Amino acid sequence: MITSYSFRWGLATLCLGSSPLLQADTTTVDPSSNKTARLDPVVISATLAPRTASQSLASVTVIDEETLRRQDPVDITDVLKAQPGVDISSNGSYGKSSSVYLRGTGSESTLMMIDGIRLRSATVGSPAWQYLDPRMFERIEVVRGPRGSLYGADAVGGVVQLFTPQGEIGEAEPSVTLGGGSDGTRRVSASLTGGADGTRYAVSASHFGTEGAEVIEGEGDKGYDNTTGFVRLSHAFDGGGEVGLLALRSRGNSEYVGGETDFVQQVAGVYGELPVTDHWRSRLTFSEARDESDSYESFGASSFNTRTRTARWENTLTVGPHEWITGAEFSRDEVTGTTDYAEDSRDNAAVFSQALLDFSPVSVQAGLRFDDSDGFGEEVTGSLALGYELDEHHTLRASYGTAFRAPTFNELYYPGYGNPDLDAESSESVELGMRGQYGQGFWDLALYQTDIDDMIGSAVFDGVSAPYNVDEARIRGVEVSTGVDLQAWSLRTALTYTDPEDRGTGNRLVRRASQSLRFDADRELGDWSLGGSVIAQNHRYNDAGNTERLAGYGIVNLRAGWEFAPGWTSKLTLENVFDRQYATARDYMGRDYIDAGRAAFLSVSFGAE
Secondary structure, three states: OOOOOOOOOOHHHOOOOOOOHHHOOOOOOOOOOHHHHHHOOEEOOOOOOOEEOOOOOOEEEEEOHHHHHHHOOOOHHHHHOOOOOEEEEEOOOOOOOEEEEEOOOOHHHEEEEEOOEEOOOOOOOOOOHHHOOHHHOOEEEEEEOOOHHHHOOOOOOEEEEEEOOOOOOEEEEEEEEEEEEHHHEEEEEEEEEEEEOOEEEEEEEEEEEEEEEEOOOOOOEEEEEEEEEEEEEEEEOOOOOEEEEEEEEEEEEEEEOOEEEEEEEEEEEEEEEEEEEOOEEEEEEEEEEEEEEEEEEOOEEEEEEEEEEEEEEEEEEEEOOEEEEEEEEEEEEEEEEOOOOOOOEEEEEEEEEEEEEEEOOEEEEEEEEEEEEOOOEEEEEEEEEEEEEOOOOEEEEEEEEEEEEOOOHHHHHOOOOOOOOOOOEEEEEEEEEEEEEOOOEEEEEEEEEEEEEEEEEEEEEOOEEEEEEEEEEEEEEEEEEEEEEEOOEEEEEEEEEEEEEEOOOOOEOOOOOOEEEEEEEEEEEOOEEEEEEEEEEOOEEOOOOOOOEEOOEEEEEEEEEEEEEOOEEEEEEEEOOOOOOOEEEEOOOOOEEEOOOOEEEEEEEEEOO
């Protein structure tokens, strides 16, 4: 167990997290073929190294810049909703609390990163997805399945990583967007990217504000505003070394029934990378992430602030077609605020190693990680994946992996509630999959099962509610995704079946749908583009006893774009065209949290999009 560490860093070490950060510039398979790149994109998050989707031996979804700009989502969860293996529940629209479930696991078991920096609340355990402005990002990678051997705690269901622009060598490219629409919504953003003489830069800022919509029927509209800015700078030296920095900060206010919250989401970091030899590259990164909230309600105010500092040393060795990645990581979580926790900090030290072996047509990926935390003890996680290329278009894959979810500060130390003797949840997952990759299309099929032990539940002991390790869950599922880029058409379809079962009761886990469909279609028509999305999910239950049923829903979103002059573009989106009222969560009084009805948004942009 860890007893004590000195962990005092100056301003210079407020830094940039894990190494996926600045490897993300490889976003195309073949620069001469953008369609091929979109159909078989390079993924960083699955293996810590650039691999195409078909080579990654994982179930992955990449939402690229073109898709993000076409759909122009108001919220990050809008574009994630009903993607393969992804489920969302929210307490209303426009900046209201949201949960992302990957493969039926809890929101605390879905790891979220921004450019390699882990961001979440250490008290609640899950990220504040609702406070992230989609216009700050140019790419989203969703990796489904356990990644504990690479990232440690909380990657049970998988990883969602958001990438910011990093600029390209060339003339400065400015961009400005103004827009607004339903519910008193207004949005403005501006950016500048470019580079010269080995230096690349990207600077961006945005503001989003809305009077909001009803969250609970009869309780009035609940507003939301968000101001975000980021800067990213890197320099590549002639000898192959590289240094860089990144900072992103989002702050604003969100109203809800009974009160409001002022929030801050922030990541910052620096890194340095050096080619030690022709076959060995070494990278040292430091990062800090902050999740802060100040809530104001009729009975008083409360504050919960998380700060996570991480140092990571990573080494990549290549021998012919084979690659090894080894390293060490140290992080400290600190919690401050109005609540006096029994412990307000915890340290975690880890070492990890991964082998990426190519014995074409057979490939092998194996990983192992050891974590030692003074909050919940020692954990060892591992993974093994095998791939076999049947021919140039089809690849079979099979994998096994373990992962764990760390108990939160609330579960361990909250006064009058926490249980310091809790163990971490642990999981085992197996997956079989196959991918077909062609010049103009792809398809992917995955079947999986995840068994979770020592699930953390809550019960009343001697009249006092407390968390404890008892529950077990078994999650089985099938995911099918396919896509085609044919002439001016771009089509994507995702079908998901999930059976997230509480083994103690036989009931479905809370707020998870078992079936979902997403279909996206877009077409270019000269200076015009037209598109739409269909999203549908079946019912879910708001309680563990499966007595509070929330009806399924289906919605249609439409969009259009027009390049009406050189460098000028206008976009119109119409969300929930048929004004379907639906809810994916309910409050403790049995009232539905209503998602937004029909809403229209219009924007005009100048410059690079």
